[in-house]
Amino acid sequence: MKRNTWQREAVREALGDTAGFVSAQSLHQTMREQGSEVGLATVYRALADLATEGDADSLQQEGESLYRACTPGRHHHHLICRRCGRAVEIEADPVETWAREVAAANGFTEPEHVVDVFGYCAECSAARASSTG
Structure with a gap:
């Protein structure tokens, strides 16, 4: 450190x-x-x-x-807005389960990963909808 x-x-x-x-x-x-x-x-x-x-x-x-x-100290993933950059930490459990299952099915052990999901937050979605409508 x-x-x-x-x-x-x-x-x-x-x-x-x-x-x-x-x-x-x-x-x-x-x-x-x-x-x-x-x-x-x-x-x-x-x-x-x-x-x-x-x-x-x-x-x-x-x-x-x-x-x-x-x-x-807590493994987590993110939802990230592509427009404003707002980020929300999301629980890792479903992704962890999926990663272990996919790794095991393919003969891999000790899988590690990084997952970031990009989209538009509610405010940016509303702004996009109002600018196109």
């Missing part, structure tokens, strides 16, 4: 204040607007470390790494 510095703690706090997944550049910009002097490279390193340690979730979207604060 990396040692906690004030910069890393500032990144952790800023990430915790976001509603969904954010890029390092976006988080850095928000931090700068709030008066933080943490550099962009430090934000990238801190986010990568937080994700490795399980304090943040990460995903790749259109070639960019996005991050959000997560519930540590």
